[in-house]
Amino acid sequence: MATIKDLSLKCGVSVSTVSKALNGYKDIGEETKRNILKAANEIGYFPDSNARALKTKKTYNIGVLFSTMFNHGLRNEYFAHILASFNEYATGKGYDINFIEHNVGDRKMTFLEHCSYRNFDGVCIACCADFFDNEIQQVVNSKIPVVVIDHIYNEAISILSDNMEGMRQLTQYIIDQGHKRIAYIHGTNSSVTHNRLVSFYQVLRENGLTIPNEYVVEGIYRDSDTSGLLTQRLLDLQVPPTCIIAPDDYSALGVMNTIRRSGLRIPEDISVAGYDGISVAQALEPKLTTIRQDTDRIGTEAAKQLINLIERPMVTSISNVYLKVSLMKGSSVGYVTSTELNRPSRQSIVD
Structure with a gap:
């Protein structure tokens, strides 16, 4: 597996320059950044997730709470499109998506306990049978950044059609x-x-x-x-x-x-x-x-707002985002x- 040192040698720059380019620092020129990212793709370099988590204080994992009263799950076309576009945007920004469940192996957990166990950077709540359920309210009221689709909480960003x-x-x-x-x-x-x-x-x-x-x-x-x-x-x-x-x-x-x-x-x-x-x-x-x-835009906007809240919490407002519909x-x-x-x-x- 390629290392950051291999990447620095290929690009003819220091390890610190490579690190800054990979982490989006603005004191690196755009051309240098493009060359480093291109070289990383060519040699198959991926940053060590554990090292990155220690440095950035983030796990780059997002939890999706997707519970339904009936077992439609991802077979539901409406939410399947939303979650597909959510996943596409989030993975493009370097985040992995995991579904929040009650059971992790043989261990039964509440939704909030699962979030803590996985140390999610943020949570997207979609398609809940009961938005007023106590376990869901616990996640919303926690310190974890939350975005909600099709419902409004005062403590979370909400993405809704008009x-x-x-x-x-x-x-x-x-x-x-x-x-x-x-x-x-x-x-x-x-x-x-x-x-x-x-x-x-x-x-x-x-x-x-x-x-x-x-x-x-x-x-x-x-x-x-x-x-x-x-x-x-x-x-x-x-x-x-x-x-x-x-x-x-x-x-x-x-x-x-x-x-x-x-x-x-x-x-x-x-x-x-x-x-x-x-x-x-x-x-x-x-x-x-x-x-x-517009299911594609709903999912993309939900991911965008959640990642903004994770990465720039002091300049991202907790608000309701309404998207246009058409007859x-x-x-x-x-x-x-x-x-x-x-x-x-x-x-x-x-x-």
């Missing part, structure tokens, strides 16, 4: 398509859910619309089965909605399957909208109307005429 703007665009588009009876299956309690609900009701009010309380029901993010059951309840109402907004695109699959099993057509009989913009939903027929979240107009939301809105419901016809 959920209020996203729900505003989606709800207004549905209304512009003539819909007045709009149901919303929202996710479980979180800042994301709260902001989407606030925006949903704001847009309804701005358009002079009111909906029955039973049109707004709590589901579970990324759980198509639960959304399917809730959809059936909505369809069984005396006056069912003409459009159902799912909490996310995966859940929208359950909504659409239930509608079809009920003998109804999308969007001729009832419209459906999702949220996230995953590729699977865009392969459906009809193509799903949804809000696209994807699929064919799952159809146009509704006033005549169609005034038609008796299926159930009342049977009665």
Whole structure:
């Protein structure tokens, strides 16, 4: 294995110059730095991680807390893309990524104990079944730099899509398509859910619309089965909605399957909208109307903010970072005429 001395001899500079170039010191010329980095790659030189940790007081390890209520894990396209871009940016900056678990070998640990055991420089919290769980709160309240995706804590940097703007665009588009009876299956309690609900009701009010309380029901993010059951309840109402907004695109699959099993057509009989913009939903027929979240940018921004907090804590603010979203107009939301809105419901016809 090549050593730092081998690298200094190849480049014709001192060991200290090589060390400064590898560690990003600014008193080394850019050309010298480029030559040293190029030579390091050519001879396969890698800095000794233990020596680097002693010198910099950092381990260059980042923990990712990724717990879900259902065992979707990295099979979930939305979070898989986020974590892939997070990993790409972090490894490009010299950091290794490790998942935080309850078990390390035969030893059971809390999340915080695992962080301490691995001596992580920072932690990214993503896709938690319960952001209010005591163990997760312990990590957030610790001295470890933390970035959170899709939730807000006062003690951590939060990376979120602009959920209020996203729900505003989606709800207004549905209304512009003539819909007045709009149901919303929202996710479980979180800042994301709260902001989407606030925006949903704001847009309804701005358009002079009111909906029955039973049109707004709590589901579970990324759980198509639960959304399917809730959809059936909505369809069984005396006056069912003409459009159902799912909490996310995966859940929208359950909504659409239930509608079809009920003998109804999308969007001729009832419209459906999702949220996230995953590729699977865009392969459906009809193509799903949804809000696209920029998963690549979410992951990159989360890694960037966390590394800034690790390396420059005194100039990196603890704040919320909101990223733009975009409306994807699929064919799952159809146009509704006033005549169609005034038609008796299926159930009342049977009665």
